[in-house]
Amino acid sequence: TSAHRDFTGADPAAVLHEVYGYDAFRGEQADIVQHVIAGGDAVVLMPTGGGKSVCYQLPALVRPGTGLVVSPLIALMHDQVDALVANGVAAAYLNSTQSPTERAAVEQAYLRGELDLLYIAPERLSMAQTTTFLQRGRLSVIAVDEAHCVSQWGHDFRPDYLALGDLDERFPGVPRIALTATATPATHRELTERLRLPRARHFVSSFDRPNIQYRIEPKVDPRRQLVSFIRAQPEGAAGIVYALSRKSVEQTAAYLAGQGVDALPYHAGLDASVRAANQSRFLREDGVVMVATIAFGMGIDKPDVRFVAHIDLPKSVEGYYQETGRAGRDGDPAVAWMAYGLGDVVQQRRMIDQSPGDRTYKMRLGQHLDAMLALCETVGCRRQNLLGYFGQESGPCGNCDTCLTPPDTWDGLVASQKFLSTVVRLQRERGQSFGAGHLIDILRGASTDRIRQQGHDRLATYGIGDDLSDQDWRSVVRQLLARGILVARGEYGTLALGDPAAGVLRGETPVPLRRDVLGRGGSGGGSRQ
Numbered sequence: 001t002s003a004h005r006d007f008t009g010a011d012p013a014a015v016l017h018e019v020y021g022y023d024a025f026r027g028e029q030a031d032i033v034q035h036v037i038a039g040g041d042a043v044v045l046m047p048t049g050g051g052k053s054v055c056y057q058l059p060a061l062v063r064p065g066t067g068l069v070v071s072p073l074i075a076l077m078h079d080q081v082d083a084l085v086a087n088g089v090a091a092a093y094l095n096s097t098q099s100p101t102e103r104a105a106v107e108q109a110y111l112r113g114e115l116d117l118l119y120i121a122p123e124r125l126s127m128a129q130t131t132t133f134l135q136r137g138r139l140s141v142i143a144v145d146e147a148h149c150v151s152q153w154g155h156d157f158r159p160d161y162l163a164l165g166d167l168d169e170r171f172p173g174v175p176r177i178a179l180t181a182t183a184t185p186a187t188h189r190e191l192t193e194r195l196r197l198p199r200a201r202h203f204v205s206s207f208d209r210p211n212i213q214y215r216i217e218p219k220v221d222p223r224r225q226l227v228s229f230i231r232a233q234p235e236g237a238a239g240i241v242y243a244l245s246r247k248s249v250e251q252t253a254a255y256l257a258g259q260g261v262d263a264l265p266y267h268a269g270l271d272a273s274v275r276a277a278n279q280s281r282f283l284r285e286d287g288v289v290m291v292a293t294i295a296f297g298m299g300i301d302k303p304d305v306r307f308v309a310h311i312d313l314p315k316s317v318e319g320y321y322q323e324t325g326r327a328g329r330d331g332d333p334a335v336a337w338m339a340y341g342l343g344d345v346v347q348q349r350r351m352i353d354q355s356p357g358d359r360t361y362k363m364r365l366g367q368h369l370d371a372m373l374a375l376c377e378t379v380g381c382r383r384q385n386l387l388g389y390f391g392q393e394s395g396p397c398g399n400c401d402t403c404l405t406p407p408d409t410w411d412g413l414v415a416s417q418k419f420l421s422t423v424v425r426l427q428r429e430r431g432q433s434f435g436a437g438h439l440i441d442i443l444r445g446a447s448t449d450r451i452r453q454q455g456h457d458r459l460a461t462y463g464i465g466d467d468l469s470d471q472d473w474r475s476v477v478r479q480l481l482a483r484g485i486l487v488a489r490g491e492y493g494t495l496a497l498g499d500p501a502a503g504v505l506r507g508e509t510p511v512p513l514r515r516d517v518l519g520r521g522g523s524g525g526g527s528r529q
């Protein structure tokens, strides 16, 4: 600990240079740092890679006392603290992974005023004895990282964050800074209120990541689509492929490896040593593709990730933005690619239905999914939709699939009416409901065992939709689901009419549908229509 330097009262620009080796502040960093050093509260909304760490670390170094950093990611504390110590900063953490002896040593260092930064998990800070202990020392600033976690309507609510609401009473006079990389206007308001920061200055950076190209294509044969996307990337490009389940992670990694891609799996079920080895290869070598669950990536500082691919639909736009945001942190061109299909919608509706939460909770999940679907099905600019979700207005970007290759639309009214009336007839005449596959079989006049057994070949709508392919129908259903014209229910994703369906059946609501095209924006594959 003797190597630590004392920066109290030093010039912030000089500290920036000495500790971090940076020549200048970036964006709003200088204003934020100055405001907090002067004792003001701050709310900072800044995208991933924007440079949030400096905003709270530098005031902690310059102000007398210890900066307390509340962070939910215990797994990352160790790395963050190591990196700081390596730069000559007296940093430490307190969490449940430490032995009582280790914790006691950190506590003593804090009480002796030797620490510049102390990282702590929110659950520990909510304990009464932690407050008493911290009050015996001197805090310079309190930083609440990932502050959106306090929002009950956000996508990543953590109950422990609610206990951070009375920090102003527990530590009066200590400036507080709340930071996040994902906040809608509603979440922004909510976190300001819940963390009780009425007098805070708000620093809202643009959420745009102009170097990331957004591409979303319909899922037909996801693995082959993924391989052709990866092959179209520059030689040696590192990337992350996100999948929802551990099984899908392992199968996809194995498939890619079989196709000659240097792919590795990463999920919480793997042995710690395997995870560490795979992560270190991803960080150190060129051209490694990490196939992972969303557990991977938080706090991973690899600036030259060239692409992020999703083969399963993220649960929210916030999640999508966070995950795709791990691409191109160095500012060079990067791609966020996703394949998304009808099965994703049905599966996620089912997961919401079966989740243990109450009605309000399910409604919230449903709203998050709806926003994500709207992004997938938009015929407008993806970036405009994405930034609009975070309350930021913009024009068409010229760097997303829909800008580069504007999607064709077609008049889907009659097709929609055919589909909806099939659902209605089965419901009214027979009290039955079915999933998309069987309904499409009826419309296309297929001759399956199930159709014959159920006598569905005698329905008035049998065969009236044979002008469209199976794939076309799936696209219709997906888009109707995304707009709430159809709703999927229960374990089997049986379809029922949503409120807007009445207007469609009466012919009053136009239904422009986007024509699915694979391989938009040059990812390979070509048009299927």
Ligand code: ADP
Binding pocket: 022, 023, 024, 025, 026, 029, 046, 047, 048, 049, 050, 051, 052, 053, 054, 301, 303
């Ligand atoms: P965030 O937490 O907002 O994602 P970080 O604090 O991890 O961002 O910083 C992102 C990257 O930008 C890091 O690689 C960091 O070294 C770099 N960085 C931050 N501030 C500056 C600066 N003023 N000058 C140069 N590089 C910076």
Ligand code: ZN
Binding pocket: 380, 381, 382, 383, 384, 396, 397, 398, 399, 400, 401, 402, 403, 404
């Ligand atoms: Zn665009």
